[in-house]
Every structure is written in structure tokens, then in C-alpha cells.
Amino acid sequence: MGKPTGFLEHERQSIPDRSPLERIKDWKEIHEPFNEDKVRQQGSRCMDCGTPYCHTGMTLANMASGCPINNLIPEWNDLVYQGKWRDALDRLHKTNNFPEFTGRVCPAPCEGSCVLGVIEPPVTIKSIECSIIDKGFAEGWVTPQPPASRSGKKVAVVGSGPAGMAAADQLNKAGHSVTVYERADRIGGLLLYGIPNMKLEKEIVQRRVDLMAAEGIKFIVSTEIGKDLPTKSLLEDFDSVVLCCGATKPRDLPIEGRDLKGVHYAMEFLTINTQGLLELKDVSAFETAAKSKDVVVIGGGDTGTDCVGTSVRHGCKSITQLEIMPRPPEERADDNPWPEWPKVYKMDYGQEEAKEVFGEDPRNYLTMTKKFLGDDRGNLKGVTICDIEWKMEDGRYSPVEVQGSEREIPAQAAFLAMGFLGPEDTIAEELGLERDSRSNVQAEYGRFSTNIEGVFAAGDMRRGQSLVVWAINEGRAAARECDRYLMGETSLP
């Protein structure tokens, strides 16, 4: 299979990005179109390993290694190399309901575990995945495939993030009549309001939603289960319920000045921003918290990056990102060998843009926020920060302030992007769902059944905050178990 010498002949090349200064002028996707021949060339770099890791989806050192949904990566790499795009698309859809999402937003643990990565930059798997599905849509190959017959069973899916959508898609394929409930005004969950438009254009989410609606899935928006509609009514009206409500409780920073105007959760900021974009389609019309301000983003993860990219697009005066962890090394550390997820320094799109505009990487490592400072009208005017060191105390590392490092930085806006604590309590309390020690809904991985008969839980709600691709994995698997519950047997993967 494949071209044995491809990796010797071609260097890695991913889908190119538009230049930072150009792309911050709009909210369109940061990527440029990718030449088809280039993609085929990149496909030839796949070595068709005797022992591939890219599709394993193992958990090593608490991180995903290889694709959590076991995408048949070596197979479609080769099909792309051969120019068999249609076959590649079919192989891709076998394991992945939404390659157009993962091809854009997945951190690609497949590439971290790619065997080629041992000696060279790995195969650009994510770009190939994205190219396959984009070509599929462009060629009109992706069409509604409603099930041939209906089982007569009704399933409610609560939450329309990637887990809920994957569960709904699979259950519908099995012939059940699926209704998806979403409390926001549009379908998509974090795909819609969590991830900004430049990373995942909202038309792309809507395109998939339309496709699923055409296949017979009913979407009900602006209806919060547990508030607008009692959860128990779902148990009466449906044969089964799959809960995919996410882990939406943000981690707070309870320090002095937290209540000042200008201090927001990142998700509030990003949601309002995307809502504005969808409603008005005009950037200037929704000037928000960031314009002409000194912005501080607290947290160095993907959400933090999204806040940076969004703030830069709003024309912030300055941007500072605070990260409590040390700067990762340029190359894998000795205790982080392949095929573990590579914990290495990376310049993501937001930081790249900030660097172009302001001249430097906005990230400050080993930095802790001590208090928010306000003016006499209760507006944020600055943040007191300090440097820290990680010291071993009582068997665990804790941050310890470096004496004399305390300082103030100006800030009129601060966004908290420090992760999520777990699911909200409404539904769990109403139904009396058992929770685990981290407050996630208790449901064994692989079975997904909760302590209430006929009620399944999947995605972040069950496992805690995680990747889109894990959500798809859980949504698919929960659908399988739900199907088994309804029919006594299942043919879903």
C-alpha cells in the first residue's frame, strides 16, 4: 500500500494559513484552500506502518495518543495518495460523523503518535482529513441518507454539542426517531458558541445540522431541559434519553476584585461575540469588551487562544495572556516520549496574530494573578500579578510566589479561560443522577448508562471537559448502547 518512499521525498506541509495581518481584518476561517495535488503528496508520506499508532486512541500519561474515534488513517491516507477521494470519504465517514469539525479543531493526537514523528515531522493527518470532507461536500458526495426503515422507538438527546450530535446521528441511522433539545438559539453547542468563527465557520456547523435534519432528526432550540421543560417529561415521552449537556461550569478565580466590571468568563465573551456575528454579520456593529482596551487573558489553553484571537480582531490596545505553568520545551522532554501527546511549545493562531500586531508572544509563563484592581466606579483598571515557582510540598507540586516579583499591569478587560469544573446541576438533581467524585454524571465508559433506567450520559457531562473527538467517540458509543437497550441487540459500531 501507499508509496514506500513518500516520506523520503516530501516534507510535511499542512493546510496553509492566511497571513496573520490579513486574516485579523475579518472573521473568516484562517486557512487558505489547499491544492489537491499537494494533499495527495502529503498522503504519500504515510508509511503504512506494520504497527501504526495513529488510530489507536490510547490514553498515555492522561493524554490521548492516537485517534480517539479510531479513524482508519493509514487507509484513507493511501486512498488520497491514489486519488480515490470518494473511497477515502467513505472510509472517513465509517468512524467519524463530523470530519469537517475535527479536521478543523482537533488538536490531532493522531499526529502526536504518528510513527513518522519519531524521525521527522509527522504526516499532516488533520489537513488530509479536512481536505477529504471538504472535497466531499464540494463534489456533492455528502447527501442526506435517511434510514431505510424506522424502528418506532423515540429517543431524546439533550444537548447539541459534538457528543449530542454524534449520538443523534448514530441513533437516527439505526432507525430511531430522534429529537435533539438545545437551550441556545442555535444547534451546535460548543462547536457553535465555544469555538470562534475563524477556527470553525458557523456555516459549516449549520451545513451538517441541515443534513441531519434532512435525514429526519428533529431539532428543538431555545428549550432548556429542566427549566423550560421538566426532564421527567422526556422520560415519559421518549423510550430513552441520552444526556450530552457538557461540562459547562467554568472555573472561577475568587480573588479580590472579581466582581469588577470588565472581568468575564471567556465563554461569555466568545458566545456574545459569535452571537453578534451570526445576528448582524458585521464586525463593527458589536464592539465589545475588548476594543481599544488592555486585555488580560487568564489561562493558556485553547479557549485562552480563542480569546486572544478574538480580542486582536476587535482591535485591543494590548494583550497579555497569563499561564501558571512553565513554558513547554521546544522538543519532547525525556519523560514525554513518542507516542505520548507531545507537550511542546506551540504557536497557535491567536498568539501568532498577537505577535504580528504587538511584536511579541502574549504569553507570560509561571505567572499568577493576585487581584483585580478597580477604579472608583467599579471598573477594572489593572491586574496584580506575580511570578511563581513550582515547589514540592507534602508530596505534590504547588505554586509559590517569587518574593519581590509582584507587579501591576493595566487591564480594562480580563477573561477567565481556566477550564471547566463539570456539568451543571439542574438535570442531575431533578433526576437524582449519581455523580462521581469530580461531579460528573456517573456512567461507566463503554456502557454509558446512568442509575436511571433508559437514561444515558455521554461527552463532557460524563468524562469532564475534553476534546471534540472524545465527545464524538462517546456520543457514538452511547448511541450504540442506547440502541442495544432499545432493541436488545445492536449493529452500531
Add this chain to the structure above:
Amino acid sequence: MAELIHDLKNSNHHARINVKLVSEVGVGTVAAGVAKAKADVILVSGYDGGTGASPRSSIQHAGAPWELGLAETNQTLLLNDLRSRVILETDGQLKTGRDVVIACLLGAEEFGFATAPLITLGCLMMRVCHKNTCPVGIATQDPRLREKFAGGADAVVNFMNFVAEEIRETMAKLGFRTINEMVGRVDKLELRKAINHWKAKGLDYSGILYRPDVDPEVGTYCQMKQDHLLDRSLDNREILKQALPAIESGIPVSIDLQVINTDRVVGTMTGAEISRKHGPDGLPEDTVRINLAGSAGQSLGAFCPQGMTFTVTGDTNDYLGKGLSGGKIIVRPPEDSPFVAHENIIAGNVCFYGATAGQAFVSGVVGERFCVRNSGVHAVVEGLGDHGCEYMTGGLVLCLGKTGRNFGAGMSGGVAYIYDEAGDFVSTKLNTEMVKTYPLVECDDKEIDEVKSLISRHVEYTHSPRGTELLNDWRLAAEKFVKIMPEDYERVLFALKKAEDRGLEGDAAIQAAFEENVAAGH
């Protein structure tokens, strides 16, 4: 098998001859035969291993677990009192000290490791060992990839130390001081009771854990060396003595001896001494002349290097010039022989099998499988049997008479010229799968002259009436020669010539020709 072991032992009496057997039912009987054929080591190989180049079906479905074959082999050798004269080795995914101890208790005293040490060197089990694309630079000669090799011998040493340490610990628990004490002590193995799987029901291990009841004087591990009877060989009796000046200081010698067919592997030990002393290039041509009269036994001149010339007046047996590595062999009938040379057999089957270099002039017909796997010898004969030049990869064969059928099957290199008197060679004798044919007269003059001069040398060495006759009317004779050329080989030679015309030399030219072929999709 006995013949092969004897030949190899002659070619290097310092080496142990190790015969590898696949673990399977009945391997014990085979091993008993191999022990009688005087192998120094018998390796019982389990079904779990295999290189990355082997097809998946072979990796997973060839043979049986080493435990089964090893137990059977050890028991059979003990029962026949053969165990004490051979070393028993086993391999096939041995990875831990525990594996080694179990192998020892089942009867092995040597143990082969391959996969595990390779992994410690950085092998990623890509299964592309045969493609020259090993990404970690282990199974490749490509300098770009070898650069990527990040392993080191220390890792293997470290791994083997761990294995040894575990063996030592287990031996201490069992109360053994040496490996030899432990060999075959199946009484120290017991079935793990805790495994209660339904598939384990009905399994009977008593055959594996059986210890034959043999007399106390029967050795249970290797205690003596095989007697290969090398002292009875013609080399040890005569040739080595007389060839000493040549071996020691390169002074030409000429040795005249009678030979009979119990003199096997004549000259090979002398050749080995020359190689040991003078390296792979041997000595100048004809430094050691060995003139034999009579009927030589099998494997005359096997593996002999440059500088040795055998002239046999009489006939020779099978395996003449097996693995010839530069020597020269001349075989001719006695002057007063009443036979027509080119109609009568003068040498046996499988002559020049696997030969790599040298020259041969045989005035008479040779048997089947002539020059199979030859990669460099230039040989002239006056007729040959079936399957001539099978799997030949290099060298030259010139046949002045009839051939048998299936000539040139799988021939991927080298060239052959056949005197096709009857004109039916191509249509009835040749296997055309991989070769093309040309009338010699259509080749360039240089090539025609080379064939002619080779016949002249044949006549000079053997006084061949056939050769003389062809030379006397060369114009007419040349018309009847057919040239046999492997297609792929021809293409590579052409690419090589092009590279040389561009000014490239040696390995660089070969590399260029190789790359041209790869680029063309071959």
C-alpha cells in the same frame, strides 16, 4: 544434510555448524538425523518470530511453539543417546529471563533473541525490512535513513543484563548453580493451577513434561564435540603439507595426486587456509596447482579462492566447485579415453552451485542443475542436464553442446551462450519467462571475439576435440550460437553503461543505474 555439514566444516573448521529446524510435530526425529549428520548445534525455532520482511501468513502460521518442538527434540536425543554430542538451541520471541529458564528446563542450553534486542535498538516493527525504507535506520543501507538511527549497543547490553539477572534470580530460587545442571530438568516445571479457562480443559502436558528414563551414563547436555573426521581428508593427509609454501609465503607449488571418490571436498581446507592468511582476494592465479588423476568425490574445490587451480584428469562427482570463490577448475577425460567427450557425463549434478567467482573448463557433459544460483563463475562445458542456470544472478556459461529442458528458469542475471546444433534449443529447452535470446552473430564483434577466445582457452586447458572442431570452422559454428540474456539484467547493464558514459565509476555508477530503474518503476 551430512554432506552439507561436512562441506561447511571443511570450509571453516573453527566454525560451529548450526542447523535450524522448525518446531513442529516430528522435529525430534529430524533432529536425531541432524545430530547423526554431525551438526554441532541444533536450533529448534518456534513459530512466533519472523522478520518484518516475511509475509503475515508466515509470521503467524508457520510451525509450532518452541516449547513443543524443544521438548520433543530433547527427549528424542536423550533416548538415542545423541544429546551429549550436540548443543540444543531454541528461539522464537524469547524476551525474558523466565523464557530462558523454561527453555533450559525443557532441554536447551543456548537461546536466541532477535525481536526484543531490535526493539531496544529502536525498531518500530514497521515490517518494511525488505523495502529499504526502515524509518529508524536499522534495516536499510540508505544513508539518509541510517542517519536517523538513534539506538546503540548499550541498550542491547542493558537489556541482556536484565535478562541475565532475571535468569540468575530464578536459578537461585530453583537451586541451580549452572545452566548445564538445569538443562532438561522438566521436573522443575509445573502447571499453573490457577488458570481455569474452559479451553485449558482436556489439555495434557505430560508429553511435554516427560523425562525419559535413561541410563545414568547418558549425557543430558552437550559434553563432547562431534567427530567430523577431518583428519582423514586428502587435504589433511597430503595437500596442506605440500601447499604450505604457497599458504605461508605465496611460493607457487604444483601437487600431483591420485584421487578416489571417497575423497570428498578436496582442496577446500587448503582454500580456507589461503583465505584466512591472504583475505578474500586469495593468491595470484595458479599459485597452487593441484593435479588430480582418477575419480574425485563430492564437492571438489568447494568454496576455493583465487590462486588455486584444480586439474582433474578423470571425472568428478556432484557439487563440483560448489560455492567456488575465485578458484579455477579444469576437468578433462584422460588422453587415452575412448569416449566422445561431448556426449558423455564427466561431472555430477549441481556443479558450481552458488559459486561467486572463478573459472571452470569442463570437457564433457555435466549433470542437472548446472550453475544454479551462480553469481560470478565463468564456466565452459560441452553439454548439461535439466534446469541449467536456474536462479543464476551473474557470471557466464558457455555450453558447446546440448542442454536439458527448463534452461534459464528464474535466471535474473549473467549471460549464457549455447551451441545449438539442432536448432531446437529456444523452442524446446529454454524457459523464456525471464530471458531474451539473440543469435550470437547479431552481437557486436567484441562479444563474438570474447566467446571465441573463451573456447580457445577451453581447448588450451582441456584439449577438447569439440572446441577444436568449432574453432576450425568458426564462421559456420558462430552462426549456431544463441545468447541468453535476462531482460531485467540487460536493462540494468544498459543503465550502468549510460552512467559510466556520464563519467561515474564503481558504486556511484551502480547507484545511478539503480535509481534510474527505480524511477522507471522497476
